[in-house]
Amino acid sequence: MTEQANILRIATRKSALALWQAEFVKAELERFHSDLTVELVPMSTQGDIILDTPLAKIGGKGLFVKELEQAMLDGRADIAVHSMKDVPVEFPEGLELNTICEREDPRDAFVSNKYKSLDELPQGAVVGTSSLRRQCQVRALRPDLDIRDLRGNVNTRLAKLDNGDYDAIILAAAGLLRLEMPERIADFIEPETSLPANGQGAVGIECRSDDERVKALLAPLEHTETRIRVLAERAMNRRLEGGCQVPIGAYALVNGEQVHIRGLVGAVDGSEILRDEVSGSVENAEQLGVQLAEQLLAQGADKILAEVYRDA
Numbered sequence: 515m516t517e518q519a520n521i522l523r524i525a526t527r528k529s530a531l532a533l534w535q536a537e538f539v540k541a542e543l544e545r546f547h548s549d550l551t552v553e554l555v556p557m558s559t560q561g562d563i564i565l566d567t568p569l570a571k572i573g574g575k576g577l578f579v580k581e582l583e584q585a586m587l588d589g590r591a592d593i594a595v596h597s598m599k600d601v602p603v604e605f606p607e608g609l610e611l612n613t614i615c616e617r618e619d620p621r622d623a624f625v626s627n628k629y630k631s632l633d634e635l636p637q638g639a640v641v642g643t644s645s646l647r648r649q650c651q652v653r654a655l656r657p658d659l660d661i662r663d664l665r666g667n668v669n670t671r672l673a674k675l676d677n678g679d680y681d682a683i684i685l686a687a688a689g690l691l692r693l694e695m696p697e698r699i700a701d702f703i704e705p706e707t708s709l710p711a712n713g714q715g716a717v718g719i720e721c722r723s724d725d726e727r728v729k730a731l732l733a734p735l736e737h738t739e740t741r742i743r744v745l746a747e748r749a750m751n752r753r754l755e756g757g758c759q760v761p762i763g764a765y766a767l768v769n770g771e772q773v774h775i776r777g778l779v780g781a782v783d784g785s786e787i788l789r790d791e792v793s794g795s796v797e798n799a800e801q802l803g804v805q806l807a808e809q810l811l812a813q814g815a816d817k818i819l820a821e822v823y824r825d826a
C-alpha cells in the first residue's frame with residue numbers, strides 16, 4: 515500500500531460543534547482502522563460568513579455545505595461531516611451521503627439563566643431562536659411571548675443570552691450535550707411540544723460516490739436505526755420541498771420492525787399548525803415519509819409553505 519492510501523482528510527466548518535463532530539469521526543475512524551491517519555481541513559462557509567441576516571432571508575439551500583463539497587470534488591478532502599439537519603436533501607453529481615452515525619438526543623432544549631421551562635416564562639418574555647420551526651411551535655403554545663431572531667453558532671447564542679438580550683433561548687440539545695454543557699439545559703422540550711427538525715441530533719458523512727476505499731473505511735461508523743429514522747424524516751421534507759429553514763418538523767421512531775413518523779407544518783406566526791403521523795414497516799421508511807408529506811399537503815401544507823416563501 516502507498517503512504518497516501520493511509521491518509522483520510524475531513525472537510526469541516528470551524529465552529530466548535532462542527533469541529534467536535536469532525537474530531538468524533540476522526541477518533542472513530544482511527545479506532546476502527548489502526549493504520550489510518552485522519553486529518554482535519556477546516557474551512558469557512560457562506561453560512562458562517564453571513565451573520566447579520568436571518569437565515570430564512572438569505573435563502574439558498576446548503577449554505578453551510580457548498581464549500582465542503584467543492585473541497586471533496588477537488589480532492590482537497592475525502593469526506594465531509596455534517597449535522598444531518600443542515601444537509602440539503604439533494605446531492606451534487608459525484609457526491610453522496612454515505613454514512614449516518616448514531617443519533618444524539620434529538621430534542622430541542624430550553625436554555626435560560628432565570629427560568630426553568632417554557633411554562634414558567636412570564637407574559638411578554640423575550641425568547642431567541644433562529645428557526646421558523648421552533649418559532650411557530652412556541653408561538654402556538656405561548657402567543658404572549660416576544661420571539662426574536664437569534665443567529666450565530668452555539669457559543670455566540672449562549673453569549674447573547676448571558677448578555678441579557680433574551681430571557682431564554684431554544685437550541686438543539688445535541689449541540690449542548692456534545693460541547694459538554696449539559697448544565698445549560700434547563701429543560702428538554704418534548705417532541706409533543708416542539709417536534710424536532712428532520713435529522714436533528716444525527717451526524718452524517720458525505721464522500722465521493724466512486725471512492726470505494728473511503729466507503730470501506732466508513733462502513734463501521736454506520737448506525738442502521740438512525741439511518742432508517744433520518745431517511746424517513748428527510749423523505750417527508752423532500753416531498754414538501756422544504757430546505758432546513760422552513761417551519762417543518764419531522765420525527766421518526768423505530769420500534770422493532772415498525773417505524774412511526776410524526777410531521778408538522780406551521781404558519782410562522784403560529785396561527786395554524788398542521789400535524790399528522792404514519793406507521794409502517796421499516797422497509798418502507800422513505801415511502802412512509804412521502805406518504806406523510808402527502809397527508810400534510812392534503813390538509814393544506816402547500817398553502818402555508820407558499821406563504822412562508824413569499825414572505826421570506
Ligand SMILES: NCc1[nH]cc(CCC(=O)O)c1CC(=O)O
Pocket residue numbers: 597598599600668684685686688689713714715716717
Ligand atoms: N442549524 C444549526 C445547527 N445544526 C445542528 C445543530 C445542533 C446539533 C444537531 O442537530 O445535530 C445546530 C444548532 C441548533 O439548532 O441549535
